[in-house]
Amino acid sequence: MKEFVLYTGCTTPVRLPAYEASVKIVLAKFGITLVDMKDANCCGAQYVESVSHTAFAAMTGRLLAIAEKMDMDILAICGACSGSMKTMKHELDNNKKLLKEVNEVLAEEGLKYTGKVEVKHLLQIFQEDIGYAAIREAIVRPYRGIRLSAHYGCHVTRPEEIVQVDDAENPKIIDKIIEIAGGTAVDYVGKTRCCGGPMLGIDAELAGKIGRDKIENIRNENVEGIITACAFCDLQLTQVQIGDDASDQDKIPVMTLPQFLGPALGVNFSSLGIELNRINPQAILQG
Amino acid sequence: MSKLDKTNEHEEHTPSSSFSREIEKEPGGADIQHCIQCGMCTASCMVASVTEKYRPRKLIQKILLGMREEVLTSELPWLCMTCRQCEERCQEDVSLAEIFHAVRNIAAREGYIPVGVQKVVDTVMEDGWMLKDGYSDFIEDDRDDLGLHTDLGWNNEFVKKIKKRFIDGGNKK
Numbered sequence: 442m443k444e445f446v447l448y449t450g451c452t453t454p455v456r457l458p459a460y461e462a463s464v465k466i467v468l469a470k471f472g473i474t475l476v477d478m479k480d481a482n483c484c485g486a487q488y489v490e491s492v493s494h495t496a497f498a499a500m501t502g503r504l505l506a507i508a509e510k511m512d513m514d515i516l517a518i519c520g521a522c523s524g525s526m527k528t529m530k531h532e533l534d535n536n537k538k539l540l541k542e543v544n545e546v547l548a549e550e551g552l553k554y555t556g557k558v559e560v561k562h563l564l565q566i567f568q569e570d571i572g573y574a575a576i577r578e579a580i581v582r583p584y585r586g587i588r589l590s591a592h593y594g595c596h597v598t599r600p601e602e603i604v605q606v607d608d609a610e611n612p613k614i615i616d617k618i619i620e621i622a623g624g625t626a627v628d629y630v631g632k633t634r635c636c637g638g639p640m641l642g643i644d645a646e647l648a649g650k651i652g653r654d655k656i657e658n659i660r661n662e663n664v665e666g667i668i669t670a671c672a673f674c675d676l677q678l679t680q681v682q683i684g685d686d687a688s689d690q691d692k693i694p695v696m697t698l699p700q701f702l703g704p705a706l707g708v709n710f711s712s713l714g715i716e717l718n719r720i721n722p723q724a725i726l727q728g
Numbered sequence: 729m730s731k732l733d734k735t736n737e738h739e740e741h742t743p744s745s746s747f748s749r750e751i752e753k754e755p756g757g758a759d760i761q762h763c764i765q766c767g768m769c770t771a772s773c774m775v776a777s778v779t780e781k782y783r784p785r786k787l788i789q790k791i792l793l794g795m796r797e798e799v800l801t802s803e804l805p806w807l808c809m810t811c812r813q814c815e816e817r818c819q820e821d822v823s824l825a826e827i828f829h830a831v832r833n834i835a836a837r838e839g840y841i842p843v844g845v846q847k848v849v850d851t852v853m854e855d856g857w858m859l860k861d862g863y864s865d866f867i868e869d870d871r872d873d874l875g876l877h878t879d880l881g882w883n884n885e886f887v888k889k890i891k892k893r894f895i896d897g898g899n900k901k
């Protein structure tokens with residue numbers, strides 16, 4: 442039985458609790474236990490990161506140190522958090538001066554990061570810790586060929602040499618799991634492009650344009666849904682379809698990967714929080 | 729998966745300026761001098777494709793040419809989504825996301841921070857996380873229904889200490 446400490450980040454628990462619940466219930470099906478990280482702080486991604494690299498290092502470093510104290514590796518389910526923890530781990534593991542500075546602050550509350558902790562994104566748990574064979578074996582109610590497109594999330598897969606999650610130019614993990622669950626994975630133009638989420642705090646109009654461009658590329662493939670692996674992306678790809686500037690075309694349901702996989706494993710809809718999805722995913726669930 | 733580490737053998741190119749040397753010394757700024765101005769970054773960039781004002785190659789060029797004031801006071805370095813699409817393709821292993829982070833760090837120390845960014849930073853450095861105000865009773869009920877704990881228990885002591893030590897006064901590296 443494997444154990445990880447779950448770092449939810451700021452966004453998931455408030456804006457996408459169904460994702461958090463689905464992660465827990467689906468991983469439990471495969472014998473993976475998650476312990477919530479208590480007394481955590483924001484990882485500092487993007488905003489604090491933009492104004493002070495050292496403050497960012499301390500905030501992310503503290504999360505690594507908490508996990509080290511718990512003697513567990515970290516599971517991140519949001520691209521921003523997994524990206525910042527992985528890149529900052531890489532930096533702290535290679536920059537003694539910064540590590541010392543961070544540890545000096547952490548020492549005041551009895552914490553220390555020495556490099557022992559690994560940070561994994563959810564996709565790695567599926568691919569490395571569970572494995573495709575075990576997922577295949579666990580499918581009890583396969584989908585019947587429903588056409589779906591995957592969106593991976595920039596910070597989930599890049600920079601490839603540091604995060605080591607998938608092939609950054611041609612990511613495949615979500616696609617593989619769609620197929621294993623009985624769906625049909627469909628490629629589209631600009632698959633590895635950003636959803637526009639990180640632009641929201643700077644220029645919401647541009648963020649919307651970028652997100653809608655992705656939706657239109659996906660729409661061109663006539664798929665029934667979009668499968669995500671990052672809370673931020675999931676929310677953004679949903680919001681651009683229902684916000685003021687949304688097109689009046691049919692909305693394409695967006696689901697996180699564990700929420701999509703759950704029903705195929707025999708998990709009931711309500712524990713996956715399906716009714717909380719803002720674009721009704723019945724088209725996916727019946728396919 | 730490809731190479732584990734960057735090739736690290738790229739040459740420096742001219743021009744360079746005191747500003748690009750300054751960026752070089754910031755965390756994340758080390759590779760700026762390797763840029764050969766090929767334009768692959770602009771061609772890969774979604775922001776560039778939706779707005780004419782943003783051209784990452786051009787912004788790097790301005791740094792290389794030493795246009796310090798213009799770059800630091802501009803909103804352009806803040807428009808990078810740090811999506812890193814460009815750097816997977818840059819043949820010189822230049823990370824624009826990191827270079828623009830370095831630029832933003834300097835701009836922030838000198839007081840140029842877009843309002844939207846400042847607001848989020850203030851919230852995080854006060855509450856310890858981003859969405860305290862967004863956590864309504866309705867969402868608490870949803871969490872309860874899903875069998876999730878409702879006391880999110882974020883720590884806000886640490887960020888206050890960090891703010892004092894590394895952000896306030898704006899001038900600590």
Ligand code: SF4
Pocket residue numbers: 762763764765766767768769770785788814817818819820821822824
């Ligand atoms: S792709 Fe790389 S080398 Fe080419 S202009 Fe952009 S940063 Fe410079």
Ligand code: SF4
Pocket residue numbers: 769772773774775776784807808809810811812813814815824825
């Ligand atoms: S990292 Fe920045 S410059 Fe590069 S493609 Fe993404 S938004 Fe454009």
